[in-house]
Amino acid sequence: MPEKNPKSALNVMNGVNQPSQINEEALRKLKRPRQPEVAEFVAGIREGNRTLLSKAITLVESSLHIHQEKAQLIIEECLKSCVHKPGNQSIRIGITGVPGVGKSTFIESFGKYLTTSGHKIAVLAIDPSSSRSKGSILGDKTRMEELSIDPNAFIRPSPSAGTLGGVARKTRETILLCEAAGFDIILVETVGVGQSETEVHGMVDFFLLLMLAGAGDELQGIKRGIIEMADAILINKADGDNVKNACVARSEYANALHFFPPAPSGWNPVVATCSSRTGKGIPEIWKIISEYRELTFQNGYFNQRRLEQSRKVFFDSIEDALKSHFFSNKEIHNQLHSFEKEILEDKINPYKAAQMLLAKYFTLSPSSGK
Numbered sequence: 001m002p003e004k005n006p007k008s009a010l011n012v013m014n015g016v017n018q019p020s021q022i023n024e025e026a027l028r029k030l031k032r033p034r035q036p037e038v039a040e041f042v043a044g045i046r047e048g049n050r051t052l053l054s055k056a057i058t059l060v061e062s063s064l065h066i067h068q069e070k071a072q073l074i075i076e077e078c079l080k081s082c083v084h085k086p087g088n089q090s091i092r093i094g095i096t097g098v099p100g101v102g103k104s105t106f107i108e109s110f111g112k113y114l115t116t117s118g119h120k121i122a123v124l125a126i127d128p129s130s131s132r133s134k135g136s137i138l139g140d141k142t143r144m145e146e147l148s149i150d151p152n153a154f155i156r157p158s159p160s161a162g163t164l165g166g167v168a169r170k171t172r173e174t175i176l177l178c179e180a181a182g183f184d185i186i187l188v189e190t191v192g193v194g195q196s197e198t199e200v201h202g203m204v205d206f207f208l209l210l211m212l213a214g215a216g217d218e219l220q221g222i223k224r225g226i227i228e229m230a231d232a233i234l235i236n237k238a239d240g241d242n243v244k245n246a247c248v249a250r251s252e253y254a255n256a257l258h259f260f261p262p263a264p265s266g267w268n269p270v271v272a273t274c275s276s277r278t279g280k281g282i283p284e285i286w287k288i289i290s291e292y293r294e295l296t297f298q299n300g301y302f303n304q305r306r307l308e309q310s311r312k313v314f315f316d317s318i319e320d321a322l323k324s325h326f327f328s329n330k331e332i333h334n335q336l337h338s339f340e341k342e343i344l345e346d347k348i349n350p351y352k353a354a355q356m357l358l359a360k361y362f363t364l365s366p367s368s369g370k
Contacts, residue, residue: 038070042077045181050154053181057156060170060177065328075173078180089306090179091293092186094200096226097210102236103189106210106276108144113282114185115152121185122178123147123155124171154183172203172313201229202312205302206289210236211253213245227253228260232270232288239275246273265301267292332361 036044036052044052059071097103107123114121123144147153156174175186190200201207209230227233233253238246254271263269270288274281296302326332339353 038073038077041074042180045074045078045177048182050181053154053177054156056177057158057170057174060173061158065324071173075176078177089302090184090186091206091289092175092188092204093289094188094190094197094204094207095210096190096197096200096208097236098212101210101212102276103210104144106234106236106274107187107189108147109276109279109282110285111144111147111153111187112150113279113286115147115150117286119185120152120183121154121187122175122181122183123153123187123189124174124178125155125157125189126171154178154181172309175203197226198229203309205296205305206292207231208285208289209233211249212237213242213249227256230269231263231265231267231292232272232285233257234281234285235271235273236276238273238281239278243273249273265292265296265305266299267295326361329361329364331364332357335360 036055041052041056045056056071056074059067059074062068062071095103095107104125107125111121111123144155148155156178158171158174171188175188178186186204188200188204190197207229209226209232211233213235235246235249235253250271250273257269257271260269272281272284272288274285276282293302296305327336335357339348339357342348343350343353
């Protein structure tokens, strides 16, 4: 067979290489990054790595068992580095008030003042969750535009998920992680829903209640319960034409506080006014909190309160673990929906159904249903 002439036009030319049908770059982006180990999390948090801090908080808030186990190990390691001497502790400030009182605006103004004074602050903003969709807007970062880009501030919005008092389920653990990351002031902004704010009061050192002048008497049922717990009452939006009304409200609340029993801290609650918009009165708020801290350090109440909070965490942790174990049990889970259906069809008394399900749970061995 004669050899082909390389110069002949009949020779087949090499075609253009076709691109791969798989987008390697997109595939690389889709690959889930490796989850850091516990030691990496702890080292990063102690160094102030915000990315690892945020990821650790996400693990804390997760309902997955494997995430919860890892989160607890991270918290335990972080606690080992915490100094428990009262003089070295951060201060946890709960901020509450009725919706529309200006909590987010106040926190941004107050937070900017603190960061310019050399403090590192963490804002744990609790957003209300929908009772229908269970979703939450988590819009506090958009409302605190300046503070959200401050290098000395960390804002973490979390959904309340129906928790009592408008407090995220794992707010206590989040506070510990933020303190381990070097934040010396923790601000906990709550939904502001009334009497159940006792949950917030039970996890902070100082409880600040924001109020508006001329709110009317329709809120007295809510205010009574919160005022008894408040370490300071702040009349917000004291600017423009509202300054006179704010001063009148301050006098009224100051007079009302005389009818309340003395606080166990030895501190007399203070009423003040401020304008989050102009910044007037903001430095005085920090002065009040500093005076409270100094007094309670000296009389031992500050550390005693922290120990009481630890005791509450102890019981709450047991309750959460039992509840989680109950609902994660496969046999219980299977019968739960059956009883629920019978209740909705009015075939069984709900109290009896609960007793029967609990009796079933108590007869199971700890490892059954896993």
